[in-house]
Amino acid sequence: xxxxxxxxxxxxxxxxxxxxxxxxxxxxxxxxxxxxxxxxxxxxxxxxxxxxxxxxxxxxxxxxxxxxxxxxxxxxxxxxxxxxxxxxxxxxxxxxxxxxxxxxxxxxxxxxxxxxxxxxxxxxxxxxxxxxxxxxxxxxxxxxxxxxxxxxxxxxxxxxxxxxxxxxxxxxxxxxxxxxxxxxxxxxxxxxxxxxxxxxxxxxxxxxxxxxxxxxxxxxxxxxxxxxxxxxxxxxxxx
Amino acid sequence: xxxxxxxxxxxxxxxxxxxxxxxxxxxxxxxxxxxxxxxxxxxxxxxxxxxxxxxxxxxxxxxxxxxxxxxxxxxxxxxxxxxxxxxxxxxxxxxxxxxxxxxxxxxxxxxxxxxxxxxxxxxxxxxxxxxxxxxxxxxxxxxxxxxxxxxxxxxxxxxxxxxxxxxxxxxxxxxxxxxxxxxxxxxxxxxxxxxxxxxxxxxxxxxxxxxxxxxxxxxxxxxxxxx
Numbered sequence: 289x290x291x292x293x294x295x296x297x298x299x300x301x302x303x304x305x306x307x308x309x310x311x312x313x314x315x316x317x318x319x320x321x322x323x324x325x326x327x328x329x330x331x332x333x334x335x336x337x338x339x340x341x342x343x344x345x346x347x348x349x350x351x352x353x354x355x356x357x358x359x360x361x362x363x364x365x366x367x368x369x370x371x372x373x374x375x376x377x378x379x380x381x382x383x384x385x386x387x388x389x390x391x392x393x394x395x396x397x398x399x400x401x402x403x404x405x406x407x408x409x410x411x412x413x414x415x416x417x418x419x420x421x422x423x424x425x426x427x428x429x430x431x432x433x434x435x436x437x438x439x440x441x442x443x444x445x446x447x448x449x450x451x452x453x454x455x456x457x458x459x460x461x462x463x464x465x466x467x468x469x470x471x472x473x474x475x476x477x478x479x480x481x482x483x484x485x486x487x488x489x490x491x492x493x494x495x496x497x498x499x500x501x502x503x504x505x506x507x508x509x510x511x512x513x514x515x516x517x518x519x520x521x522x523x524x525x526x527x
Numbered sequence: 528x529x530x531x532x533x534x535x536x537x538x539x540x541x542x543x544x545x546x547x548x549x550x551x552x553x554x555x556x557x558x559x560x561x562x563x564x565x566x567x568x569x570x571x572x573x574x575x576x577x578x579x580x581x582x583x584x585x586x587x588x589x590x591x592x593x594x595x596x597x598x599x600x601x602x603x604x605x606x607x608x609x610x611x612x613x614x615x616x617x618x619x620x621x622x623x624x625x626x627x628x629x630x631x632x633x634x635x636x637x638x639x640x641x642x643x644x645x646x647x648x649x650x651x652x653x654x655x656x657x658x659x660x661x662x663x664x665x666x667x668x669x670x671x672x673x674x675x676x677x678x679x680x681x682x683x684x685x686x687x688x689x690x691x692x693x694x695x696x697x698x699x700x701x702x703x704x705x706x707x708x709x710x711x712x713x714x715x716x717x718x719x720x721x722x723x724x725x726x727x728x729x730x731x732x733x734x735x736x737x738x739x740x741x742x743x744x745x746x747x748x749x750x751x752x753x754x
Contacts, residue, residue, distance in 0.1 A: 300637040343746040416638050417628050436749060437734035439691045444739050444747045453626055460646065503747060509624025509679035516621050 293426055294438050295372030299382050302419040306386055312408040312473065313459035315481070316352055317452050318342045319415030319423050321361055321384065322406050327399040333360030335412065336401060337379070337393040339427065342420065342448035349488065349499070350481040352403035359393040366390045372422075376430060379423050384413060393423070395430040408473075417442065417449045447502035451488065454515045458484045461519050462526070487518055592713075593704035600663055600703060608659035612650045615658045616641075623665050623679035632699050633661035664703060671711040686716045690731040697723060 296302045305311065309323075320338045327336055338345075339357040347353050359379070367380040367390070378392035415423065421442045429435050442449075463480040467473045492501035492511060501507040607615065619625045619633070627645075631638045634657040644650055650658070668678045675681055682695045694706055702723050708714040720727045735752060742748035 300639065304638050304642070436737060437691075439685075440734055440737050440739055440749050444749050447747065449628075450626060453628075457645075500745075503741065506677070506680045506684060508626075508683075509677055512624040512626065512679075513621060520621075 291429075291435050292373035293376065293429060293435065294422060295369050296418055296422060298369075302382070302415060302422070304414040304416045304419070306384065306413050308385075309409050309411050310414055312411075312477070313464060314414055314456040315452055315459075316345065316403075316406060316408075316411075317414060317420070318345065319413075319420045320406075320411055321381070321393075321413035323410040323412055325401065325405045327358050327360055327397075327401060329399050330360040330394075330397045333362045333394075334391065335361040335384075337361050337381075337423075338406070339398055339423075341424075342445045342452075349485040350478070352406075354403060355400045356403050356406070357398055358401045359395065359398050361391050361393045364390055364392040367392070376426070379426050381413070395427055417445075420445065420449070443505070446505060446508070447499070450502050450508050450512070451499065454512065455481070455484050457516070458519055461523055465526075483522075487515060589708070589713075593708060596667075596704050596707045600660065600667060600707075603663045603667070604656065604660040607663045608656050610659070612655045612658055613644070613647075615655075615662045616644060618662050619658070619665070623682075624677070625679050625682070629683060629695055630658075630661070632695055633664075634658050635699065661698075664698065664706075667707055668710050671707060675710060685733070686720060687733075689728050689733055690720065691733050692720065692723075692727065692731045696731075 305314070316338060318338055318340060321335050322338070323335055325336070326333065336358045337360075339359045340353070345352055345356070361381060361384075364378070364380075366382065367375050367378070372380060377396050378394055381391040381393060383389070384391045418438075421438050424441050424445070425436060425438060428441075459477065459480055462483075463476045466476045466480075488499040489497050492498045492507065492514070498511050498514065501511050616630065619630050620627075625633070627638050627641045631641045634641070634654060636654060636657070640654070665678055665682075668675070668681075682698075683693050686692050686694065686697075697706055697719075700723070702719075705714065705719045705722055709716065709719045714722070724730060737749050738752045739747050740750050
């Protein structure tokens, strides 16, 4: 029986945001596409896609690790959704720029980039949870010829997906207003990142942090409620 | 039960047995062999017929009950749709603890749309109703929840070890009444999934090769299932 990899229901299911650039409040995440820098050793490409696994992006919960794995992204012919089952060597990125052009991330070439060279002002795309999961399924298969079902891949990364979403909301509600008021964006995002991290290290239950509780799927909703409540309290204090 | 009812049941459920052909007869027309009806067989026939009627009645009541629930959902949705849609979104995230991805699926929109709504973008009337319907559905789940402690968490949990389907999937595929019946304790998980799609085990089969486990380094890992 032929192996068939999965596909999104629609192009919109793939992208959380596309822009020139997208808003800076979401922390860098697997699947983000940046306009530069080039990946050394890879053949010609237009953009780069962050490949490092969601669990390997950060060492301390806030700052990116020094060097990240990345895939080259280049213009390509359209790969219709029905053809995603094959085309094992690429991750299709249809209509990446919201025009009529199609791109692919080449899974057969990857290299390392300095995290410091990834500028939020040059981030042009963020993938949805489904998009990241599809990317991982294709990369795992390309590397190992093992097809892992999407729900398993999603379940493994689910705590990080949940944390990044909460962190984004934290930034939108607490960092954005400071930046709009004139504070340095980089400094604000770093400070708020550490404040968020401190909350996530706090107790969910004695002996279990909020971050650890996110690993239990049935506790995620409760963690969300607590973090959103903290965001509201801090927002009220800052006004 | 009067005698007319008894007659009806006997006639409807068990017509007289077909005559058996006497295959050993030669040169003459086969003579039918009539099996005598005993008191036991009459009672058995009545019980069978009653069972069939009860089952039919049960099916009718269940359908009627589901229709009633959907009507209630529709009416309560109309009332909820009058609320501020941003307040409804807030209820989904802050009260029920739902992720943007889950809210997007409940409202049948992209995660991008939910993100933009959160940031103040205008919500169209049909999407406003979809959000109101999702809130109402969760309220009705909570009203009927019984042992279910956290409706928001439950929405994203698999309904069976054999399949990937979650309550959120069933909602997105239009099976609200089944979910409400299930949560109220009227329908078991497998019975609900059978009613949704009698080939659910095949179509939505869960990978039995790999499982997700704590790796001991603060993260989860995908590992081969132990035999």
